[in-house]
Amino acid sequence: MKAVLDISDLEEMTKELLDLTPDGWTRSIYFDVSKLLEEVGEVAEALNKSKYTDEDVADEITDVIVCCFVIALKRKIDLNRAMINKQEKRVKKLLKRFHDKECPK
Numbered sequence: 001m002k003a004v005l006d007i008s009d010l011e012e013m014t015k016e017l018l019d020l021t022p023d024g025w026t027r028s029i030y031f032d033v034s035k036l037l038e039e040v041g042e043v044a045e046a047l048n049k050s051k052y053t054d055e056d057v058a059d060e061i062t063d064v065i066v067c068c069f070v071i072a073l074k075r076k077i078d079l080n081r082a083m084i085n086k087q088e089k090r091v092k093k094l095l096k097r098f099h100d101k102e103c104p105k
């Protein structure tokens, strides 16, 4: 496996998981969203309990990421494009907030 992954690699890995899961592609997207929430809870639990290691936390974070990719794939969302677009919006919003604070009306 490659040491460095990009978004298309993550999409391919997620497709492989969906292919290997009997109802992976056909189950409801709302099931996938509930799975995402379950995995977010597992991240919180791993962070809150001392018995969990950083590797455990990392495992749970990757579960969250896979759930996001599952939802994006089923909705045919290009996450590469979406990440770029959203980052531009975030930066623009933060710069505006900074600018508005620096230049009170």
Ligand SMILES: [Mg+2]
Binding pocket: 039, 042, 059, 060, 063
């Ligand atoms: Mg998990």
